[in-house]
Amino acid sequence: MAINSIAFWIAFMVMLLPYFTVLRQSAKAQNAWLLVMSYAIYGYADWRMLPLLLAVTVFYYFLAPAIARNREANAKRSSALSAIGVIAGVGVLFWFKYLNFCIEQFTALFNAIGVGASTSTMKIIMPVGISFFTFKLISYTIETRKGNIDPERNFINFGAYVAFFPTIMSGPIDRPKPFLEQLKVNRLANSHNISEGAKRVLWGFFLKMCIANRICIYTDSVFNHCQFHNGTTLVVASVLYLIQMYTDFSGYSHMAVGVSRIMGIRVMENFQQPFFAQNVADFWRRWHISLSSWLRDYIYIPLGGSRCSEWRCYWNNLVTFVICGIWHGANWTYVMFGTWHGLMVIVDRAAKPLREKMERSFSLKGKLVYRLSRQAITFTLCSFGAMLFRANSFSDIATIMHNVGEGFGPLFTAGTTLMFSVGALAFLVMLYKEHRDEYGGKALFMHSKNRAVKIASITLAILFILATGELENISFIYFQF
């Protein structure tokens, strides 16, 4: 059940009523209800996904106490158990997400080197959100091993953490400690939480329907027929796809954060004005924060992080970003996406001394033009990454590069100029808000202290979405992961 569907919102209202009334005195009862609703919403699309979710939840629920028990007495055993947890998580992910891809690649490889091979792939349904909940569980295992958290003794609480319905499909990938602690106390209906949560949801709808869905019509028609388009169109589509990715995914994240907030639960923020990033590493500190910080904590730092030789650090960066790419899906385009970002982070790191020297020599630091140029360069590099991400195949990437190399020409507009302008207006509104969030400013519009302004802004936002948004259920990009 997608968060932008009517069915979800009806289910959510049904969920809220007992949650804030008959169950409000007991955290246990609220959590049990949360678990039931999470399973119902998750299983609504395809109930066959439920047994796997239940099985992994049971497995990790019993594994964690075993890890904790041996933490002091038998550290080796504890590490082995935690390794089992990590391998099990990766194994589940591999089986459901990557197995068919690997079989196909090996078959192609054997055929290419002349060893005839014909293997049939299996019909494996990939459960929605598998990349998100397996990463949550791996995080839970490692944190238990490190002693940062005690295993959750209450199965209902643990189940609610794993299956928490606003975030199970597309994150944020919540860390266990802050989340589980919130489940220990009952949540009361709080007007501030409800109001702030609802505003986040509204903003999420605005981003998704007025910007992402509008751009999607254009980028789909370009990238699905990239061979017919010239350099101008492909470059514009790549830039637009980065904006689409951001507004689509951050739109979802805003909705997830908002829905959780209404229920009195704070979840991790996933974005922090990434278009204002000064370099690619900074971009990743602001983009899909719950994944990038996960990769930093559980892959980059254990590999040695930046506290090692320069070359080793480059290697660590590259490995982390390649894994980041692979996490997105079983396709070489994602590997290229990860590799590209890894290389850009390395280049930026290698060029840092030179850049700092330049900044000192020309007193560039703090200058608006310099800051804007760096932001523009980062945006351009990330747009190229977005193109790698969106291309349907490796050969499409080659076609796009070839067509861009061939030269530029008239821009393909798909006859959507006017609605495109409406999307552009919505984008400017977004940029204005992001600018205020980045550099600070007085609370305006929906957040104004003036009640009339607040009500008028919210009403206008709702009407703008309804009147100009692309309202049909275009799926979220990150639902496929």
Place this chain on the structure above:
Amino acid sequence: MKKLLTNIVIVAALVITVDVLVGVVTKRLIHDLPDSSVLEADIVQAMENKKADILILGSSKAKHSFVPQIFTSDLHLSAYNAGCDGHDVVYASLVFDSFLQRCQPKIVVVGLWNSMLDGSWRNNSINNCKTLYNINESYTSWVDKHEDWTTRMKMQSNIYRFNSSLVWIGKSYNKGDQHSDGYSPLYEVPKEMSDVEFKGFKADDTEVNQLKHIIAQCNKKGIKIYIILAPDHEIDNAMRKWVADFCKKEGVWFHDYTYEKTIYPEITNFSDAGHLSDKGAQLFTKLFIANIQKGK
């Protein structure tokens, strides 16, 4: 909490008021909509206003293949081309049913293509007609019977139904009151042409049932019905066979013009692989009229 609830009530009341106002204004605009070449306006005209003795149904292939003026001059019957880009048999049947409520055509021509029959264009028909919910009886009853509860629920909102419609309503009013017979000529001619093959055709039950519905209504009301496949460089042999078998089984006049020897080999008869140029359409319409006059 009381303040929050009051705010929610105020916002809801404002949104509902605007929704009602939008409904009143846009319904009026739709009612007086002038003829224009804008796709959505064309749909409104086909569903709401047009009357003719000969009704042509189909997708863009039909739209660019049949010239109503030639029907009128050769057969002395008024004709209207209700072919619509990217729309399926469900849409064709809605236009047909709406037509029957206004007048009774003497001849119905249905031009088919694979996407009209495999269900892949269904959403276009539902979405592009949504301004006509609660205005057009055929469409309203289709949505109420066949669409899921969420779509029916969304249709209750005027703003949802008229979402983005001001753009094409504005365009239509701007383009003036040109009389349109539905035909849209294509003048561009490609430099080279090769066949594009389609595979894996599978007819969708709903589309087939609607096609059967059109045939049954024609038989019941004594309307002559002709099913055709227009000259084409987009080739779907499985679909061609399926349509031939279907028409044979239903006892309907059918002619497959895909490789029509007077049109197919000449590149200037086509505007692209799947659509006839104006020259090709004129030739084809004359040929089709000659064929039905001969009873071929």
